[in-house]
Amino acid sequence: MLKHPTLDQLNQLGLTGMAHAFSEMESNGDAAGLSHAEWLAMLLDHEATWRNDRRLALRLRHAKLRHHAVPEDVDYRSPRGLDRRMFEMLLKGDWIGNHENLAIIGPTGVGKSWLACAVGHKACRDNRSVLYTRLPRLIDELSLAKGDGRIAARMKSLARVDLLILDDWGLEPLDGNARHHLLEILEDRYGCRSTMVTSQLPVARWHELINDPTYADAILDRLVHNAHRLEMSGESMRRLSATTPA
Template identity: 30%
Template sequence: MTAELKQICKSLRLAHVADIYGSIAFENSAQFVEALLNKELELRKEAKAARLIKKAKFLQEKTLPSFEWSEKIHFPHQLDSEELVKLHFIERKENLIFTGSTGLGKTHLATALGHEACQKGFEVRFYRVSDLAEVLEKAWAEGKWGQFRNRFKKVDLVILDEMGYVPFSKEGAELLFQLISDWYEQTSLIITSNLEFSQWNRVFSDPRLTAALVDRVIHHAHILNFTGDSFRVSNALSRQK
């Protein structure tokens, strides 16, 4: 490709054409242009998904094809696995709550859904709740609380992993409550927890704040209960047989 054509591609923001035009098979000029531009769009989509996945900051790389669905996951009557993976809950600003003991796949499924959301062009953020508490308190102490809250204005899905494993300080609980209030009916949440809602007061020491937070979280939520033995424990026991 000539330098002039490369400059034209740059001006038109065709990021991939200069690299791929020579590999496009064609029978006529119209078919060539169509195939070339379709490939440009495909590569743009892949590049965008990669950027979104990086920004989400998942702790593990988990995808839906690697997730093992089982009867141990109890769905609400209005939802099943087929509907879940379509991600309509994000478009409707609804929440997902995954409850159950450790090792049952809650984080895997939450991460996989987040990964799929990135593939479909949604902005996602992933936080382990204990880490988020530290970030919130640091932002408040450094006078960057407003700046931190503004980061979520264009975010479509926030994943809060391991709610309940570590209690919050009073300040941390209040800051998280403010964030969830911001996200209410504006941003979808996926929350994983080993605690039932009645036990969330172990995490948030203020009963009134706990009740208000739970009310916002479950108002537009689908609750999935994970039951049975830990996959990690089951795998370890099977290796000993």
């Protein structure tokens, strides 16, 4: 069958979603029973859906989320002290729009990283830019970037992202370079963007972790004072699932 000229025009204009819908409707005869307004509305709906899906896929690829976690799969029944009302409020993302921060705190294995990725996934759906990284890995990357002259570009990219997720905060004390890099990141983002951290350590111990009182005061002032806190407890979900009979 000859290619329809309208299909060619749609593709030339970059209206890929409409082109796909037009082709399908032409091949199965769905267009015959529609008015012009209904036909156009259906094409526009397909185009909007295609663009939203493509934008989300791009956001998720750039976010580099550790887990394929979505809000619909959050388990509120496990005994880990997850405040459902608070978490559902966090998923709405108003705190990101207000440039506030979030700390998810609890023992190992209770799902902090997974929940952080679920929040990140929802932020991507809301057309916000997200970046996930483990803090120890980020510190190593920044040390290398400083050595080869890429540090300014790397810090600029970290400052622009709407939601920066720093996983595994507090696994080891920070050295001088790490403290400096972390302060610069939080200074660039303070009041402009949102930062989320996950940690096994309670906030009261973060000061000693930073290992320098002057840096600790500056870092925590930019991170903690406007941060929501989601505090969890309980045994490791990995351990429980391993010991639960099938």
